[in-house]
Amino acid sequence: MKYNILIFTFSSLLLTFTSCKDEAPSTPDCPRCWDRDMICVDAECDCPEESIETWLELRTSFTSNELEARKFCIMPSPKTFVAYVEPFACIDTFGLTFVEEPWTASPNEVGVPTGTSLVSEIPDDAEYSLTRQVLYIPPMTTDSLKEIHIQLLQPTIGELGITFCRDRAEDGSITGGARMVYKGVFVHPDTVKGRIEFQVLEDENNTMGYLENEVIEPVNLIRTIPYEE
Numbered sequence: 001m002k003y004n005i006l007i008f009t010f011s012s013l014l015l016t017f018t019s020c021k022d023e024a025p026s027t028p029d030c031p032r033c034w035d036r037d038m039i040c041v042d043a044e045c046d047c048p049e050e051s052i053e054t055w056l057e058l059r060t061s062f063t064s065n066e067l068e069a070r071k072f073c074i075m076p077s078p079k080t081f082v083a084y085v086e087p088f089a090c091i092d093t094f095g096l097t098f099v100e101e102p103w104t105a106s107p108n109e110v111g112v113p114t115g116t117s118l119v120s121e122i123p124d125d126a127e128y129s130l131t132r133q134v135l136y137i138p139p140m141t142t143d144s145l146k147e148i149h150i151q152l153l154q155p156t157i158g159e160l161g162i163t164f165c166r167d168r169a170e171d172g173s174i175t176g177g178a179r180m181v182y183k184g185v186f187v188h189p190d191t192v193k194g195r196i197e198f199q200v201l202e203d204e205n206n207t208m209g210y211l212e213n214e215v216i217e218p219v220n221l222i223r224t225i226p227y228e229e
Contacts, residue, residue, distance in 0.1 A: 037073040047073035052082055052224065054093045057157045067158070076224035081192065083221050089211060090155035090165035091180060091196065096221065102148060103189045103227060148192050148221075150182035165198075167207045176208035177201040182219065189227035193220050 030040030038045040047053050051073035058068055074082055074095040079102075082095045098105075152163035159166055167176035178201060184194020195217035200209055 034070060035072045037075050045071075047071065048075075051075050052095065054095065054156070058159070074224070078223070078225045078227065080224045081221035082224055083219050085196075085216065085219055087157065088216055089178075089198070089208075089214070090157045091153070091216070092156050094156050095224075096150075102192075103146070103186060145185040145187065148182070148184045148186070148194065153180040153182050153196065155180065164201070165208060165211075176203075176206045178206075178208045178211045184219070184221060190223035191220060193218060195219055 030043050031045060033040075033045035035045070035047075037048070037051060039048055040046075052075075053071055054074055055069050055071050058070060074080065077097060079099075080095060080097045082093070084093050085091055154163055155165045164177050164179040166174055169175050179199040181197045181199060182194055183197065184192040187193045195215055196219050198211040198214040200206055200212045
């Protein structure tokens with residue numbers, strides 16, 4: 001009798017344990033994130049709390065005008081600056097990380113910010129690769145402020161990975177183009193006061209001709225972690 005009770009008790013415990021194990025919710029895997037600075041939150045890619053979020057609208061392919069908005073993370077660092085811009089044409093809020101300290105860089109130095117959006121990975125379905133922009137620091141004089149010129153500012157709306165804005169027809173053919181140039185001066189080690197100027201590519205049929213002589217200002221680059229000597 002005691003033997004039967006022991007068998008019954010063991011069987012009940014085993015059944016209870018098995019049932020609980022089966023009922024335990026499975027944790028879904030996090031998808032591959034398009035920005036390496038992202039973290040997995042509830043099985044979705046999201047930015048860490050300390051980051052600055054920005055959204056980029058990328059074309060889904062070279063032959064499509066369809067845009068897909070993606071969130072990216074700008075991680076604060078001593079050489080990272082952010083410009084808060086209301087969406088206009090092919091640009092909105094963007095970040096730049098300088099390879100060298102721009103406040104102390106030598107005049108006439110040509111540097112390379114890592115990218116308008118600090119994007120480290122591009123979605124698999126978007127056939128883009130980030131190019132490097134040109135940073136030019138003109139000579140300083142005793143009576144002038146330190147200048148920063150970015151000759152080929154990358155767009156954050158439309159096509160990422162190119163150094164100018166492009167307009168496309170429904171069939172994917174290019175119908176227009178314009179470059180963006182950032183010009184600014186350091187008014188403080190942590191602040192560059194500047195503007196974005198548009199330069200329309202010469203073509204009488206350019207559908208982006210409306211950007212000729214267009215200027216966005218002020219576009220101030222703000223250091224994300226204060227400068228320390």
